Amino acid sequence: MARQVAVCGPNDCTDQEREWAVEVGVRLADAGVVVLCGGGGGVMAAVAAGVHSRGGVVVGIRPDDSSGERASRNSQGAAGPDDLTVTVRTNLGQARNAVLVTSADAVLAIGGSWGTLSEVALAMRLSRPTIWLGGWQIRDAAGDPVPGVTTVDSPGQAVAAALHRPRWTDA
Amino acid sequence: MARQVAVCGPNDCTDQEREWAVEVGVRLADAGVVVLCGGGGGVMAAVAAGVHSRGGVVVGIRPDDSSGERASRNSQGAAGPDDLTVTVRTNLGQARNAVLVTSADAVLAIGGSWGTLSEVALAMRLSRPTIWLGGWQIRDAAGDPVPGVTTVDSPGQAVAAALHRPRWTDA
Amino acid sequence: MARQVAVCGPNDCTDQEREWAVEVGVRLADAGVVVLCGGGGGVMAAVAAGVHSRGGVVVGIRPDDSSGERASRNSQGAAGPDDLTVTVRTNLGQARNAVLVTSADAVLAIGGSWGTLSEVALAMRLSRPTIWLGGWQIRDAAGDPVPGVTTVDSPGQAVAAALHRPRWTDA
Amino acid sequence: MARQVAVCGPNDCTDQEREWAVEVGVRLADAGVVVLCGGGGGVMAAVAAGVHSRGGVVVGIRPDDSSGERASRNSQGAAGPDDLTVTVRTNLGQARNAVLVTSADAVLAIGGSWGTLSEVALAMRLSRPTIWLGGWQIRDAAGDPVPGVTTVDSPGQAVAAALHRPRWTDA
Numbered sequence: 041m042a043r044q045v046a047v048c049g050p051n052d053c054t055d056q057e058r059e060w061a062v063e064v065g066v067r068l069a070d071a072g073v074v075v076l077c078g079g080g081g082g083v084m085a086a087v088a089a090g091v092h093s094r095g096g097v098v099v100g101i102r103p104d105d106s107s108g109e110r111a112s113r114n115s116q117g118a119a120g121p122d123d124l125t126v127t128v129r130t131n132l133g134q135a136r137n138a139v140l141v142t143s144a145d146a147v148l149a150i151g152g153s154w155g156t157l158s159e160v161a162l163a164m165r166l167s168r169p170t171i172w173l174g175g176w177q178i179r180d181a182a183g184d185p186v187p188g189v190t191t192v193d194s195p196g197q198a199v200a201a202a203l204h205r206p207r208w209t210d211a
Numbered sequence: 212m213a214r215q216v217a218v219c220g221p222n223d224c225t226d227q228e229r230e231w232a233v234e235v236g237v238r239l240a241d242a243g244v245v246v247l248c249g250g251g252g253g254v255m256a257a258v259a260a261g262v263h264s265r266g267g268v269v270v271g272i273r274p275d276d277s278s279g280e281r282a283s284r285n286s287q288g289a290a291g292p293d294d295l296t297v298t299v300r301t302n303l304g305q306a307r308n309a310v311l312v313t314s315a316d317a318v319l320a321i322g323g324s325w326g327t328l329s330e331v332a333l334a335m336r337l338s339r340p341t342i343w344l345g346g347w348q349i350r351d352a353a354g355d356p357v358p359g360v361t362t363v364d365s366p367g368q369a370v371a372a373a374l375h376r377p378r379w380t381d382a
Numbered sequence: 383m384a385r386q387v388a389v390c391g392p393n394d395c396t397d398q399e400r401e402w403a404v405e406v407g408v409r410l411a412d413a414g415v416v417v418l419c420g421g422g423g424g425v426m427a428a429v430a431a432g433v434h435s436r437g438g439v440v441v442g443i444r445p446d447d448s449s450g451e452r453a454s455r456n457s458q459g460a461a462g463p464d465d466l467t468v469t470v471r472t473n474l475g476q477a478r479n480a481v482l483v484t485s486a487d488a489v490l491a492i493g494g495s496w497g498t499l500s501e502v503a504l505a506m507r508l509s510r511p512t513i514w515l516g517g518w519q520i521r522d523a524a525g526d527p528v529p530g531v532t533t534v535d536s537p538g539q540a541v542a543a544a545l546h547r548p549r550w551t552d553a
Numbered sequence: 554m555a556r557q558v559a560v561c562g563p564n565d566c567t568d569q570e571r572e573w574a575v576e577v578g579v580r581l582a583d584a585g586v587v588v589l590c591g592g593g594g595g596v597m598a599a600v601a602a603g604v605h606s607r608g609g610v611v612v613g614i615r616p617d618d619s620s621g622e623r624a625s626r627n628s629q630g631a632a633g634p635d636d637l638t639v640t641v642r643t644n645l646g647q648a649r650n651a652v653l654v655t656s657a658d659a660v661l662a663i664g665g666s667w668g669t670l671s672e673v674a675l676a677m678r679l680s681r682p683t684i685w686l687g688g689w690q691i692r693d694a695a696g697d698p699v700p701g702v703t704t705v706d707s708p709g710q711a712v713a714a715a716l717h718r719p720r721w722t723d724a
Binding site for chain 1: 645648649650652666668674677691701
């Protein structure tokens with residue numbers, strides 16, 4: 041079975057984050073990886089567009105039971121649901137974040153938001169290799185950085201880290 | 212976006228149900244439909260094998276967080292996880308039955324079991340077109356058949372019904 | 383910990399089913415059982431009213447993230463959310479049916495509907511003792527009754543069966 | 554219906570966090586609040602013990618389908634499941650974190666861990682009033698604190714903040 045990488049990020053993202061997400065999608069597709077995302081706008085739509093542009097497989101795991109057309113239409117510059125190979129309509133609300141992360145061999149986040157942070161935290165909780173590009177910083181009560189997340193500076197580094205890390209296994 | 216059809220059925224199935232499931236998979240793949248299944252053995256593995264044999268896209272939506280290798284190994288004659296294009300590891304237990312059904316434009320069940328019945332009932336509850344091949348019978352307290360499920364006698368009829376029925380829409 | 387019994391049934395129920403549900407709630411509360419229900423109208427509201435009238439603990443496990451006030455208001459003769467000791471707002475849609483059943487030591491259904499059938503089927507799939515009062519009939523492909531569900535004719539029999547059956551255990 | 558407050562925190566916690574959690578449980582119970590927790594050890598068991606000591610209602614929303622006895626037994630100094638009024642056995646894995654937070658009118662976290670962080674992030678994502686005692690720090694990519702979480706220094710402040718903040722409403 042192909043390696044599966046989840047790409048997470050805000051619906052409201054910056055232009056740079058969108059560009060990063062497209063490039064991440066292109067690179068993952070070229071590596072033959074199945075890409076999972078949340079099926080929304082912003083980073084989610086951009087990574088889907090990147091994967092689709094290379095003929096790769098990209099799955100949108102949505103929080104509601106729609107196909108994401110309205111969500112996409114409301115997001116400036118968002119790719120349409122036609123970029124998604126498959127749409128999993130969970131109707132689980134934000135509990136879908138756990139489904140997205142659990143399904144992945146590695147989790148790659150781009151940019152920061154509370155939803156994205158929840159996915160990074162769940163990924164760490166579930167021992168998935170976790171990579172963050174342009175993300176938030178997490179420090180403990182004493183102000184020291186909490187280790188565990190691999191922070192990177194470019195889409196190339198992000199994808200290399202996601203592919204290099206040993207695949208998560210339940211064995 | 213491609214039409215998505217969920218194919219449900221027992222892990223412990225008969226030889227006939229397994230043959231039906233392979234044929235259903237072949238026919239749905241040839242029609243360009245994305246096939247969703249529970250990612251286990253029996254009917255689930257057989258439909259995946261059918262889709263895979265035609266180069267189609269088939270998604271396993273699993274109840275645990277494994278890739279299904281052990282499940283498949285334990286099922287006589289089961290197809291391996293290599294037949295699955297994507298594995299969604301929900302780790303939701305039987306709540307994944309709702310995710311599977313909600314994601315589908317139509318639900319096609321083959322054979323009977325309590326898990327399969329739960330998927331048929333959820334599909335009807337969620338107004339998905341529901342087709343049952345070789346399935347159980349549901350009667351009300353007075354002994355009269357409860358209408359709603361389309362019962363069919365062959366894989367060809369099942370697939371025709373799944374494709375003919377208007378696609379479920381949230382619009 | 384107290385024994386927990388889930389009481390399931392239609393939002394649109396008959397007067398008799400509503401009366402049965404109130405009596406079931408009264409009897410379970412008097413037996414010191416924690417009652418779980420779906421937190422909606424109809425049978426769900428009636429069982430909550432029965433439990434509340436005896437000062438028992440009743441939990442509404444809802445499919446959305448509301449407190450059920452609107453749902454109750456729309457249901458003729460429905461008890462209000464003030465009857466519920468606790469409201470679990472799952473926002474999981476019909477996947478909450480699995481949460482409700484999994485949480486129970488026994489499942490007691492009253493009346494028939496597709497949602498209720500899904501809960502009965504999930505309860506059987508998960509090996510919970512399952513009792514059905516005024517419910518649907520399930521037959522296999524040959525027309526023979528599928529064994530497993532305890533069918534009863536009165537609230538007293540239903541509660542006796544739910545209390546008599548050994549409690550489900552994960553040990 | 555009573556106000557519901559979720560209390561989150563690590564299974565492996567410090568002695569101070571455990572003492573804080575007991576005191577938070579006592580104060581919330583005395584205020585007539587229904588307390589929700591994850592049903593595990595550490596902070597979860599301690600808050601349950603605090604609520605139980607005052608005769609309050611405390612619900613354990615567990616990630617698996619057990620009653621938590623084994624989890625508690627493995628946690629040094631943990632309270633037993635007998636402290637829980639109700640156990641919701643979700644069997645949803647870490648997706649239960651979303652159910653826990655969604656059910657709450659306010660979320661009060663004690664101490665830091667990846668699981669706790671996921672609950673804080675989900676609470677913020679879902680616009681629940683969120684209070685953190687002895688918690689981690691969240692900064693954006695530029696190193697500036699991300700606003701939103703109410704940080705407090707004592708159980709008294711934590712409970713006051715949870716009770717003072719307007720209750721979350723879906724209206």
